[in-house]
Amino acid sequence: MSYSQYPGGYGGPGGQPPQGQYAYPPQNYAQGPPPPIPPHPTSFPPPQNQGSYYPPGGSAGSYFNPNSSPPPPGQYGQAYNLPPQSGYPQPAYNNDRASYPQQQQMGGGGGYGYPNAPGPAGYNPPQRPPTQQSYPNYPGPSGGPYAQPPQGPPYGYPPQNQQPFPGQFQPAFGVPSPGYEEPPQCNPLEYGTQADALRKAMKGFGTDEDTLIRVLAKLQTPYAIYSVQRAFSQRHGRELLTDLKKETSGHFREALLAVARGPLMEEVHALHDAIHRPGTTESVLNDVLLCRSPPDLDAIKRAYKRTFSRDLEADVRGDLSLKTENMFVFVLGNMRSDESARVDINQSEKDAYNIQMAMEGVGNTGLGGVFGGTHQESVYSTILSKNDAQIGAIAHSYERMYNRRLDVMIEKKFKGHMQEALLYAIRGGTDKALRDAVLLEDAMKGLGTRDSVLIHRIVKCRWNKAHFENVKRAYRDTYHTSLDERVHGETSGDYRKFLTAMLIN
Numbered sequence: 001m002s003y004s005q006y007p008g009g010y011g012g013p014g015g016q017p018p019q020g021q022y023a024y025p026p027q028n029y030a031q032g033p034p035p036p037i038p039p040h041p042t043s044f045p046p047p048q049n050q051g052s053y054y055p056p057g058g059s060a061g062s063y064f065n066p067n068s069s070p071p072p073p074g075q076y077g078q079a080y081n082l083p084p085q086s087g088y089p090q091p092a093y094n095n096d097r098a099s100y101p102q103q104q105q106m107g108g109g110g111g112y113g114y115p116n117a118p119g120p121a122g123y124n125p126p127q128r129p130p131t132q133q134s135y136p137n138y139p140g141p142s143g144g145p146y147a148q149p150p151q152g153p154p155y156g157y158p159p160q161n162q163q164p165f166p167g168q169f170q171p172a173f174g175v176p177s178p179g180y181e182e183p184p185q186c187n188p189l190e191y192g193t194q195a196d197a198l199r200k201a202m203k204g205f206g207t208d209e210d211t212l213i214r215v216l217a218k219l220q221t222p223y224a225i226y227s228v229q230r231a232f233s234q235r236h237g238r239e240l241l242t243d244l245k246k247e248t249s250g251h252f253r254e255a256l257l258a259v260a261r262g263p264l265m266e267e268v269h270a271l272h273d274a275i276h277r278p279g280t281t282e283s284v285l286n287d288v289l290l291c292r293s294p295p296d297l298d299a300i301k302r303a304y305k306r307t308f309s310r311d312l313e314a315d316v317r318g319d320l321s322l323k324t325e326n327m328f329v330f331v332l333g334n335m336r337s338d339e340s341a342r343v344d345i346n347q348s349e350k351d352a353y354n355i356q357m358a359m360e361g362v363g364n365t366g367l368g369g370v371f372g373g374t375h376q377e378s379v380y381s382t383i384l385s386k387n388d389a390q391i392g393a394i395a396h397s398y399e400r401m402y403n404r405r406l407d408v409m410i411e412k413k414f415k416g417h418m419q420e421a422l423l424y425a426i427r428g429g430t431d432k433a434l435r436d437a438v439l440l441e442d443a444m445k446g447l448g449t450r451d452s453v454l455i456h457r458i459v460k461c462r463w464n465k466a467h468f469e470n471v472k473r474a475y476r477d478t479y480h481t482s483l484d485e486r487v488h489g490e491t492s493g494d495y496r497k498f499l500t501a502m503l504i505n
Contacts, residue, residue: 101434101478174338176295179222179263179463182302186223188231194219195231198240202247209252209494212244216259217501220465225262251451252495258459259502268303270456271312275319282417283453285316286424287439287460289331291388293339301332324417327380337387348393351382352401355394358382359413379410380418383425391429433470436461437478440471441486449490455499458487462502472503 178185188195194215201211219225232240244256258266267288274284288300304312313332317325358378383391398406407426414422427435436457443454461468475483484503491499 101438174295176299177263177293179226180296180299182299184222184226184262184264186226186230188227188234191224191227191231192235194228195235195240198228198232199236199238199243202243207247209248210497212248212256213494213498213501216256217498217505219259220462220505222263222463225260229260229262250495251455251491252493252498254452255455255459255495255498258455263460263463264299264303265307266456266459267300268307270452271300271304272308273452275315281453282420283439283442284456285328286421287453287456289328290384290421290424291428292336293387294334294336297332297334297336301334320417323376324421326377327384327418327421330377330381331384335385337385337390339387339389341387341390343389343393345393345397348390348397349401351386351394352398352406355379355382355398355406356402359409376414376418379414380422383422386429388429388432391425393429395426395430431474433467433474434478436467436471437475437483440475440483441479444486444490451491451495454487454490458499458502 197211197215201208201215219228229240232238240260241257244253244260248256257269261269270284271288274281274288289297292300301312304310313329316328316332320328355378358375361375383394386394395406398404398409407423407430410419410422410426424435427438440454440457440461443450443457461471472483475486479486484500487499487503488496
């Protein structure tokens with residue numbers, strides 16, 4: 001009997017079912033007797049129960065005791081979490097054991113929309129009522145179709161009456177985030193005092209840097225910064241950005257401009273600098289282009305074209321190469337799900353299966369083999385076309401189905417910029433605040449601080465105050481020091497004062 005290709009995945013050679021350690025659909029998809037369990041891979045100890053935990057971020061060969069208690073529930077405002085409780089419990093991170101801190105696992109109110117659900121070790125979502133609807137394209141153990149759909153909850157999540165965590169701004173379908181509207185929302189009449197103070201600080205001989213720091217550090221919303229820009233122009237007949245460029249210098253000027261431009265234009269200038277400065281700053285491309293809602297990415301592309309008279313996709317093509325270029329062209333195609341789209345658990349299980357098939361190189365290579373570009377495209381197109389909440393569900397389904405974490409396998413199977421991009425997306429879906437805290441540390445660690453990257457990441461986080469607070473908590477819990485203390489030690493002068501003021505306000 002011929003093998004029907006699993007939706008979005010890869011069939012085995014010659015139309016036969018895929019062979020290998022993990023090359024069969026999840027057991028709960030099958031009707032009738034379950035497929036035979038393949039032998040355990042030699043590089044992994046046999047799993048004792050579903051949902052056992054591997055060390056954070058490191059090799060999956062180091063195996064956790066499957067009977068130990070799971071990590072604490074998510075705390076930093078991952079998709080659809082409940083608000084954190086007072087006191088903010090400390091997660092049990094061990095940063096000496098892995099390349100990335102243990103992300104917060106699902107369960108106990110921190111999961112994907114099930115307020116009382118246990119973590120992966122005891123995942124038991126509500127079951128779908130019996131249905132006669134057939135799914136003819138799901139291959140069975142012998143190539144036959146399934147007569148029933150995969151078991152799972154009969155609805156997406158979160159429940160309709162559950163609101164997203166307040167740190168996660170969720171615009172309506174097709175609506176850009178605050179600061180990405182064209183024209184931007186503002187009211188100059190509310191911010192005349194701030195505009196006058198900025199003009200006075202730069203007027204005449206010398207510059208009052210302390211006033212610039214005090215005023216701009218307190219403008220924490222796109223509405224406020226655009227209002228001050230407009231008020232400065234109307235009341236004084238001058239452009240705020242032009243005066244800041246003339247009156248300041250160095251990293252201090254770069255940080256002031258990053259705030260004064262507002263979120264949209266800061267993203268556009270960061271992209272242009274990353275592409276046209278000597279050597280592409282790949283991390284900035286990740287920060288700006290990945291995991292953006294379709295309206296926000298459209299706004300960035302239009303503003304880039306309007307500001308520099310250049311096509312963003314053409315510039316990206318000219319600066320990247322080969323498979324990474326193809327990945328970012330896919331991203332710029334803007335096929336990502338809108339952030340308001342509800343999570344589909346059944347689809348997350350299919351996607352987890354397809355990703356596993358692609359990473360194992362179905363019919364070609366095994367665990368230790370090198371898999372080709374076609375399979376890589378299947379992985380990144382599956383992940384980068386989903387919104388954050390759906391990516392989190394895929395990661396959860398993958399761990400539950402294959403007894404290992406998706407980000408760990410990405411670290412093993414990918415390298416370089418493509419690995420960084422996929423980890424950025426996956427960790428944003430599982431714990432965005434922790435991901436951003438780790439990225440801030442990455443900009444400071446080692447010999448020399450990457451100041452431009454640090455500035456961009458701090459300014460980007462601060463436009464969402466609730467998320468920024470979660471990032472600072474995650475940083476303290478992970479690195480056992482406050483973010484403002486760490487930044488203070490890596491910077492100096494007025495530049496240090498301004499970054500510290502933004503972190504404290």
